[in-house]
Amino acid sequence: MPVTLMGARFDYSGLHKRRRVKPRRHTDSGASIIRAQILEEVPIMIRRCLAGALVLLASAAAAGEADPLQHQLLAFGSAEVAHVPKSNLTAIYSRPEVLAADVLFTLQRGPIKLFAEYELTDHESDLERFQIGWEPSEHMVLWLGRFHQPASIWNSEYHHGQYLQTPITRPGVENWDDDGGVIPQQFTGVLAESNWNLPRGRVLRIAAGGGLTPVLTPEGLKSFDLLRPDADEHRFGYQARVALMSDQFSESGAGLVFAQEKIAWRDAPPIPFPMLRYVDFRLAGAYASYVHRSWKLQAVGYYIDAQLKGTSFRDSDLLTGYVTVEDALAHNLRVFFRREDSSHLSEAPYLRLFPRWPTARSTFAMRWDFTRRHALTAELADTYTATDHYMEYRLQWSAALL
Amino acid sequence: MECRPAVTMRRLVILLVLITRIAPSSAGERAVVLVVGAASPVQHLDSIEVRKLFLDFRVTVEKRLLHPVNNFSDPQLRDAFLQNVVAMTQWAYDQRILSKVNNEGRPLPLELESLSTVLHTLEADPQAVSFAWLKDVVGNPRLRIVRVLWQE
Numbered sequence: 332m333p334v335t336l337m338g339a340r341f342d343y344s345g346l347h348k349r350r351r352v353k354p355r356r357h358t359d360s361g362a363s364i365i366r367a368q369i370l371e372e373v374p375i376m377i378r379r380c381l382a383g384a385l386v387l388l389a390s391a392a393a394a395g396e397a398d399p400l401q402h403q404l405l406a407f408g409s410a411e412v413a414h415v416p417k418s419n420l421t422a423i424y425s426r427p428e429v430l431a432a433d434v435l436f437t438l439q440r441g442p443i444k445l446f447a448e449y450e451l452t453d454h455e456s457d458l459e460r461f462q463i464g465w466e467p468s469e470h471m472v473l474w475l476g477r478f479h480q481p482a483s484i485w486n487s488e489y490h491h492g493q494y495l496q497t498p499i500t501r502p503g504v505e506n507w508d509d510d511g512g513v514i515p516q517q518f519t520g521v522l523a524e525s526n527w528n529l530p531r532g533r534v535l536r537i538a539a540g541g542g543l544t545p546v547l548t549p550e551g552l553k554s555f556d557l558l559r560p561d562a563d564e565h566r567f568g569y570q571a572r573v574a575l576m577s578d579q580f581s582e583s584g585a586g587l588v589f590a591q592e593k594i595a596w597r598d599a600p601p602i603p604f605p606m607l608r609y610v611d612f613r614l615a616g617a618y619a620s621y622v623h624r625s626w627k628l629q630a631v632g633y634y635i636d637a638q639l640k641g642t643s644f645r646d647s648d649l650l651t652g653y654v655t656v657e658d659a660l661a662h663n664l665r666v667f668f669r670r671e672d673s674s675h676l677s678e679a680p681y682l683r684l685f686p687r688w689p690t691a692r693s694t695f696a697m698r699w700d701f702t703r704r705h706a707l708t709a710e711l712a713d714t715y716t717a718t719d720h721y722m723e724y725r726l727q728w729s730a731a732l733l
Numbered sequence: 734m735e736c737r738p739a740v741t742m743r744r745l746v747i748l749l750v751l752i753t754r755i756a757p758s759s760a761g762e763r764a765v766v767l768v769v770g771a772a773s774p775v776q777h778l779d780s781i782e783v784r785k786l787f788l789d790f791r792v793t794v795e796k797r798l799l800h801p802v803n804n805f806s807d808p809q810l811r812d813a814f815l816q817n818v819v820a821m822t823q824w825a826y827d828q829r830i831l832s833k834v835n836n837e838g839r840p841l842p843l844e845l846e847s848l849s850t851v852l853h854t855l856e857a858d859p860q861a862v863s864f865a866w867l868k869d870v871v872g873n874p875r876l877r878i879v880r881v882l883w884q885e
Contacts, residue, residue, distance in 0.1 A: 398797065398798055398860075399858070399860070401800070401840045402840060403834055403839075403840035403841055405834050405835075407835075435834055435835060435838075437838040437839070437840055439838070439839075439840060441798065444838055445838075446838030464838065466791065469790075469791040469792075469793065472837070487836070489835070490835050490836070492831070492832075492835045495828060495831060495832055524837075579785070580785075580788065662824065663824065700824060703823070704827060704831075731831050
């Protein structure tokens with residue numbers, strides 16, 4: 332039944348009736364067959380590249396005897412309870428309790444480094460990042476492996492480090508692929524990051540990456556898994572971020588982001604889009620941060636254009652974003668407010684694939700760092716999705732351990 | 734035996750500067766100094782480079798990566814260093830260096846709570862750089878004072 336909310340008209344009648352009948356889909360074009368053959372080779376190619384990079388890492392590390400081997404093991408732990416009256420928690424990508432440990436491991440010798448992140452929770456575990464890096468200079472690092480795409484402002488700053496972010500939740504538009512996110516977040520490929528000193532102390536930071544995009548499944552976006560590699564239907568995407576910072580130590584700055592990806596279906600297309608071949612996804616965004624003493628303000632805006640190739644539906648043109656403000660009431664007590672909103676929802680059939688995505692939300696959080704590297708956070712959120720409106724109450728302990 | 738008058742003179746000048754800056758002070762006045770091992774390639778680090786180093790940026794001298802060592806053996810020394818050299822609260826400093834691990838895969842600065850361990854680390858690792866009260870390191874032939882970072 333079509334639903335109208337906040338000016339958006341959505342039809343979800345087929346979303347809960349999807350059939351998983353066809354694990355592989357080929358069109359009759361020669362190009363598709365060739366692409367499928369190439370993609371079948373991708374896991375092997377990735378494994379060979381990573382193995383080669385590991386050999387190079389070992390040999391470079393052995394050659395660089397002047398630099399001792401450095402390593403770091405760090406874990407971000409968290410425990411969270413959530414209460415959402417008048418709503419089914421499982422229907423909003425949330426759980427009443429979450430226990431999580433995000434383990435980071437880094438190994439560096441001279442210009443070569445290895446970086447891995449493994450997240451373990453009471454309901455899933457995943458190798459989130461696995462990157463082999465080369466730093467040819469202090470201004471640049473080149474990575475090969477699985478990384479978080481640089482066009483996400485929030486995730487590039489906090490990743491999975493719950494302790495590092497003041498609120499408990501992230502903005503809906505920055506949700507992870509497997510958490511109801513609408514923007515592909517995790518890629519396997521290459522990533523280059525650089526920073527350049529400019530006159531008057533300013534710093535230009537540039538990041539660009541390219542690799543295998545996630546695929547769409549009935550459960551949402553699913554990124555390429557290095558531990559269980561299956562390149563079926565994964566296509567390629569590119570992202571970039573350019574930021575100008577007021578100085579090399581400051582968090583104040585502004586930037587632009589861009590991404591272009593092709594997102595295919597792994598299973599049968601959803602009933603609302605039976606002829607869908609893939610989604611041609613483009614993102615452009617801008618952001619600005621200003622930090623003054625204990626105050627921190629941030630504004631982020633994204634324009635999303637998603638074309639449902641093979642269907643007669645119009646392009647999905649969507650504007651979404653958020654503003655945040657936080658301050659310290661005392662040296663160990665911080666308050667945080669965030670407002671998320673979206674527009675042109677009625678012009679975005681792409682969102683029918685993500686009916687539980689929060690289209691608007693106001694979030695208030697208070698965080699108490701009760702001892703070094705341990706914090707308690709309480710959060711209250713007033714959330715709208717395309718079909719629902721509910722309040723969320725959360726309490727979390729988070730810490731940096733080891 | 735090789736004679737190195739320039740180096741000797743330089744050490745003498747540093748010692749004289751330190752003595753003239755510290756000697757008139759009363760017993761209550763203290764100074765935080767940047768200190769390295771005697772074999773360290775570090776001859777000079779300006780205040781920006783010191784701040785970068787302890788904020789976990791990559792800092793090299795003669796193409797050798799420097800290793801910051803946080804001397805947290807004395808809470809007063811830690812507070813004086815963070816407030817006057819890094820210009821951050823401990824919370825903000827922790828957030829910043831933890832973000833470096835999370836975002837860039839940089840190892841955290843080594844954090845030691847025993848002065849003897851700090852001194853031993855500096856002696857053993859020529860790329861290690863730390864800070865200490867002047868009184869704790871002055872006259873130690875296995876260490877070298879690079880500069881005064883802060884004086885009370």
